[in-house]
Amino acid sequence: MSPDTALLPLCVALAILGLLATVVFWRSRRAARGRILQGAALTLTPVALYLTGLLRMVWDAVVALVGWAGRLAFSPGVWVGFALLAVAVVLWVVGGLLVRRSHLRSGTAAAEGRDRAPAVGRGAAPAAAQAGGRRPAQGRGAQGGGAQGKQGQGQQEDPEMAEIEALLKSRGIE
Numbered sequence: 674m675s676p677d678t679a680l681l682p683l684c685v686a687l688a689i690l691g692l693l694a695t696v697v698f699w700r701s702r703r704a705a706r707g708r709i710l711q712g713a714a715l716t717l718t719p720v721a722l723y724l725t726g727l728l729r730m731v732w733d734a735v736v737a738l739v740g741w742a743g744r745l746a747f748s749p750g751v752w753v754g755f756a757l758l759a760v761a762v763v764l765w766v767v768g769g770l771l772v773r774r775s776h777l778r779s780g781t782a783a784a785e786g787r788d789r790a791p792a793v794g795r796g797a798a799p800a801a802a803q804a805g806g807r808r809p810a811q812g813r814g815a816q817g818g819g820a821q822g823k824q825g826q827g828q829q830e831d832p833e834m835a836e837i838e839a840l841l842k843s844r845g846i847e
Contacts, residue, residue, distance in 0.1 A: 676732045684719040684728065691716030 695712035722728040745751045841847070 676729055680723055680728055680732060684723040687719040688716055691719075 691712065695709060695716055698712060699709050719728070722731075
């Protein structure tokens, strides 16, 4: 069956139905003028698609898609291809997660280095010495809880907290 024998009558039927619906809306005055014009535009669309050849292209695409789907259901080779495609997608996503994780780790290390270097330059060690004779913490041990450090369990204090405490004590605030 040729696509033209099915498409031309279909386009004419759709155009006639659209024209009838547009006339009914126009006579009942239920729709706004803009909606009536939009109905007329939709009425002309199937015929315009047929005359430009775009409807034939869509028809061919649908026929090709249906043929591909028919081959898909009965071909083990196609299913193996889908399985490989799924594995490739999973590998791509996991690789992206690993890259993001490594960037976060390297960004955190760089941020810790930036935070630590200016604190020493501002005189955090003397401030810590004034605050209680303790040296500012170095490395990951500095991230201990503030409540545990105040309880005297021997954990080192955060250099920024030591500096803040020193400033408060220098102003007479405890």
